[in-house]
Amino acid sequence: MTASPRRTLIEARDVVKTYGDFTALEGIDLDIREGEFFSLLGPSGCGKTTLLRTIAGFEDMSAGTVKIDGKDMAGVPPNRRPTNMVFQSYAIFPHLSVGENVGFGLRRSSMSKAEKAKAVEEALAMVGLKGYGNRSAQALSGGQRQRVALARALILKPKVLLLDEPLSALDKKLREQMQVELIKLQRTVGITFILVTHDQEEALVMSDRIAVMFDGRIAQMDDPETLYKHPKTRDVAEFIGVMNFLPATVTATDGRIGVDVAGLGAASLDPGQCAGTISAGDCSVGVRPETMSILFPDDTPRGRVAEGVVDEVVYYGDMTYYDIHLDGADTPVRISMRNLMGRPVLDIRTRTRVAWDERSLVLFP
Amino acid sequence: MSGGWLRIYAIAYLVFLYAPIFLLPVFAFNDSTIIAFPLDGFTTRWFSDLTTVGALHDAVWNSLVIAVTSAVLATTLGICAARASTRYRFPAKAGIMGLIMLPLVLPEIIVAVSLLVVIVQVLGLPLAQWSVIAAHTLICTPFCIAILNASFSNLDASLEEAAIDLGETRWSTFRLITFPLVMPGIISSLLISFTISLDEFIIAFFLTGAQPTLPVYVWGLLRFPGQIPVVMALGTILVLASILLLTIAEYYRRRGVARAGQSDSGGFL
Numbered sequence: 001m002t003a004s005p006r007r008t009l010i011e012a013r014d015v016v017k018t019y020g021d022f023t024a025l026e027g028i029d030l031d032i033r034e035g036e037f038f039s040l041l042g043p044s045g046c047g048k049t050t051l052l053r054t055i056a057g058f059e060d061m062s063a064g065t066v067k068i069d070g071k072d073m074a075g076v077p078p079n080r081r082p083t084n085m086v087f088q089s090y091a092i093f094p095h096l097s098v099g100e101n102v103g104f105g106l107r108r109s110s111m112s113k114a115e116k117a118k119a120v121e122e123a124l125a126m127v128g129l130k131g132y133g134n135r136s137a138q139a140l141s142g143g144q145r146q147r148v149a150l151a152r153a154l155i156l157k158p159k160v161l162l163l164d165e166p167l168s169a170l171d172k173k174l175r176e177q178m179q180v181e182l183i184k185l186q187r188t189v190g191i192t193f194i195l196v197t198h199d200q201e202e203a204l205v206m207s208d209r210i211a212v213m214f215d216g217r218i219a220q221m222d223d224p225e226t227l228y229k230h231p232k233t234r235d236v237a238e239f240i241g242v243m244n245f246l247p248a249t250v251t252a253t254d255g256r257i258g259v260d261v262a263g264l265g266a267a268s269l270d271p272g273q274c275a276g277t278i279s280a281g282d283c284s285v286g287v288r289p290e291t292m293s294i295l296f297p298d299d300t301p302r303g304r305v306a307e308g309v310v311d312e313v314v315y316y317g318d319m320t321y322y323d324i325h326l327d328g329a330d331t332p333v334r335i336s337m338r339n340l341m342g343r344p345v346l347d348i349r350t351r352t353r354v355a356w357d358e359r360s361l362v363l364f365p
Numbered sequence: 366m367s368g369g370w371l372r373i374y375a376i377a378y379l380v381f382l383y384a385p386i387f388l389l390p391v392f393a394f395n396d397s398t399i400i401a402f403p404l405d406g407f408t409t410r411w412f413s414d415l416t417t418v419g420a421l422h423d424a425v426w427n428s429l430v431i432a433v434t435s436a437v438l439a440t441t442l443g444i445c446a447a448r449a450s451t452r453y454r455f456p457a458k459a460g461i462m463g464l465i466m467l468p469l470v471l472p473e474i475i476v477a478v479s480l481l482v483v484i485v486q487v488l489g490l491p492l493a494q495w496s497v498i499a500a501h502t503l504i505c506t507p508f509c510i511a512i513l514n515a516s517f518s519n520l521d522a523s524l525e526e527a528a529i530d531l532g533e534t535r536w537s538t539f540r541l542i543t544f545p546l547v548m549p550g551i552i553s554s555l556l557i558s559f560t561i562s563l564d565e566f567i568i569a570f571f572l573t574g575a576q577p578t579l580p581v582y583v584w585g586l587l588r589f590p591g592q593i594p595v596v597m598a599l600g601t602i603l604v605l606a607s608i609l610l611l612t613i614a615e616y617y618r619r620r621g622v623a624r625a626g627q628s629d630s631g632g633f634l
Contacts, residue, residue, distance in 0.1 A: 105531035
């Protein structure tokens, strides 16, 4: 995570993009800092790729401005922008060798042939493909193609590297490995990375900051921890991780917020735990699965305790997910438990106590 | 057994298709002006006759010029149209593409007569080589578009975007990325339009003016029975040339497919 606030590198103001009747981007405001790993996260069709392509210059805006490094990008074509892109399909030129692919961007530079060859070799070494220069681009695996695409985009030392779902074509193991490699690479080169992804876990793992997008708007823009712990809307809370929602009634709004939560009982919340403005009456309370725990008979409760019946058990090896029907609630809540040594897995229909914490609740209007 | 009948059918089919072509070399080397069995003896006379007929040389040369020019023109137009139809959205696209593809199903006699009327009556121009070239370009372009559309739509659009992103202009991107990757399609397109133009008769017959193309010249020869063995010799040479041309084109097409790493999905041979 970046500690000190840095200079703003990309500044988007009120960016609108329409295709006929369809509005892809509805007034995007965005500030991306220098050296930041920034993610655009959202479901498919939310406009995240359109926004990325707008920054790259492949899409014309219907309204608004985008500035990169203080320069207005209106009318500047992609080949004149200080950005380079890693495409979802990687777009490796099939008729060129690996080295020719990586060195493609240097065609117009004034470097000598020897300097270019050295730059290509360095770029390949940076992505762990030293000595692959003469190979055919066709003979590469998915992970290697991704590395070639990275080396090809980074060789021009852009101010911003744009990544359009670069890991979605890889299998799970390789994807997780590439996530770590990408973070390390970004730290080494210090270039601003903008990643488009629909995978919330990937965004949380990799990013300094995330903009969550729905229907052409940014719903929330924060660092991963704030986004996870303090979602501003129910949509964001549902999209990032798993969140249980329980119906509740607000009983007091002066000073601390008093709520009566179905299944959990009365609780007193800090105003900082509210997403949006809260008024007396019906609302819902969000609670993450890992902030609650099953109390086994010999456990001493810390915090508050509720009771319920096990509705469903999903065993994951390192974790077990329990769906618990709390007394007084209509729908079960999901609780995740680490499978520690000597701790049994409960059976369906077992009656159990559940520990929870007032501080981990989020109140939605 | 049905398999037996199918085999007989297949053999009969192939004989029907290719036997006339195999008769060409047989009579081309037969020492008689009458095309009939039994054969009279071996001669290369008809081939040496070919080399002395000046009018034939003019017709071959005329046909080659027309075929090459209309192949290049039709393929160039085809590249533009295929790229536009696969990459861009524009108003009335389906209608425009339909109009361009229409000559594919238009009877050639109609094209020939209407062009004759336009050129001679409306424009008042004399018929010449260029009128045949224009007409052949018109009928070849739809074939070129059909072939090139497949090549262009197989091409990942982000390859072109990647090249632009890496600093190239639209034109240099076309030259460095698009053109080499659709090359197999372009070769197919050139070859097909060359062949269509070379053996096209009706339009050439109407529009040819004083310089006949090869098919028109051959048609003229057939009125003189004594010339028929010469036509046979000419046909033999044309068949061999076609086989050679197709083999070369197929070799380059397969090499192109292998280089672009695509799976081989058909071709000529």
